[in-house]
Amino acid sequence: MPMLTIQPSGKTVQAAEGMSILEALLAAGEPIAHKCEAKAECGSCHIFVVEGRKTLSKTQRAENERLDAIVGVSSNSRLACQAKIGTENVTVELL
């Protein structure tokens, strides 16, 4: 089972392969905005992936377009609602 580590809280929780980072964060009780309910439209679930980027699902067009419109993105930015967890551990940083 992949583990998800959340910064800055330092909490580590079990996640399931195929689960979105957003789903895993909400299951862990982490407060994260998700205004469009996971449709890649609002950008409020923007996070930074600190480790495990390669195990996540690939960025699709809708996510790329939304990220392009957000101020403060970096090369390790993802939308938590679009990034699905793979088989390896992941560490994310909440804004």
Ligand code: FES
């Ligand atoms: S919840 Fe709106 S983009 Fe992720």
